[in-house]
Amino acid sequence: MPLPLLHALVLALGVTATHAQAPAPTAAIPGGKSKVNSIHDFKVRTIDGAEKSLADFKGKPLLVVNTASKCGFTPQYKSLEGLYEKYKGRGFEVLAFPANNFGKQEPGSNKEIKEFCGVKYHTTFPLFGKISVKGDDIDPLYAYLTKESGFKGDIGWNFTKFLVGPDGKVVARFDSGTDPLDKKVTKKLEELLAAK
Numbered sequence: 001m002p003l004p005l006l007h008a009l010v011l012a013l014g015v016t017a018t019h020a021q022a023p024a025p026t027a028a029i030p031g032g033k034s035k036v037n038s039i040h041d042f043k044v045r046t047i048d049g050a051e052k053s054l055a056d057f058k059g060k061p062l063l064v065v066n067t068a069s070k071c072g073f074t075p076q077y078k079s080l081e082g083l084y085e086k087y088k089g090r091g092f093e094v095l096a097f098p099a100n101n102f103g104k105q106e107p108g109s110n111k112e113i114k115e116f117c118g119v120k121y122h123t124t125f126p127l128f129g130k131i132s133v134k135g136d137d138i139d140p141l142y143a144y145l146t147k148e149s150g151f152k153g154d155i156g157w158n159f160t161k162f163l164v165g166p167d168g169k170v171v172a173r174f175d176s177g178t179d180p181l182d183k184k185v186t187k188k189l190e191e192l193l194a195a196k
Contacts, residue, residue: 036144036148037168038164038167038168038169039054039062039064039141039144039145039149039164039168039170040053040054040055040057040058040168041054041055041168042054042140042141042144044097044128044129044131044139044141045128045129046126046127046128046129047098047110047113047114047127047128047129048110048114049110049129052126052128054095054141054168057093057095057168058166058167058168059091059166059196060091060092060093060166061087061091061092061093061163061164061165061166061189061192061193061196062092062093062094062095062163062164063080063083063092063093063094063095063161063162063163063164063180063185063189064095064097064141064145064161064162064164065080065094065095065096065097065159065160065161065162065180066096066097066098066099066101066133066142066155066158066159066160067096067097067098067099067106067158067159068098068099068100068102068105068106068158068159069098069105069106069108069112069113069116069117070105070106070107071102071103071105071106071157071158071159073157073158073159073176073177074105074158076159076179076180077117077120077121077123078121079179079180079181080094080096080123080125080180081094081121081122081123081124081125082180082181083180083181083185083186083189084124084125085124087189087193088125090193090196091166091193091196092189092193093125093126094125094126094180095125095126095128096117096123096125096126096127096128097128097130097131097133097139097141097142098110098113098127098128098129098130098131099130099131099132099133099155099158100130100132101132101133101134101135101155102157102158105158106130106158109130110129110130113127113130114127133146133155133160134146134154134155142155145162145170149162149169149170150169150170151170151172151173156175156176157175157176158176159176160173160174160175160176161173161174161175161178161180161185162174163185163188163189163192165192166192166196171188171192172185172188
């Protein structure tokens, strides 16, 4: 192959590689991985705006939940805190992601959400920055949870819950009406903790 043609081919391949790394619902994975393997592959923003890698939670069971401050299910914050208090000593974490996708029930800023959760429900589990959990602007984490986690389907409302194993794989999904302290949740969580 003539050298100018080879050079042109290398340049063309370089451009293709660059485009392949452009952000997509489940792209932008650190380390050049081509596929998401677990939620540990994602980086998110805390409620205070700092970047946080979900890989920091490796080895811990997690309950990932989309929350809202003005919803009929908002009192579940109390149950989420109760669940967290009961199991955090065994390595369990609740990860709350406020979202304004349903009935505009989370209109506040991150600062307002943090203050609301702290004052009204005395939450101590990790809160993250407000995101979108469905639609064209869906956050990459929720694109993975709803399309690739093994528990497919759009988020139907606030306080949908994903139980995640220590390896970052989703093991169960619970709808809005399932209280975090329901036996369906705690039984599955106990199984994860026992297997750790």
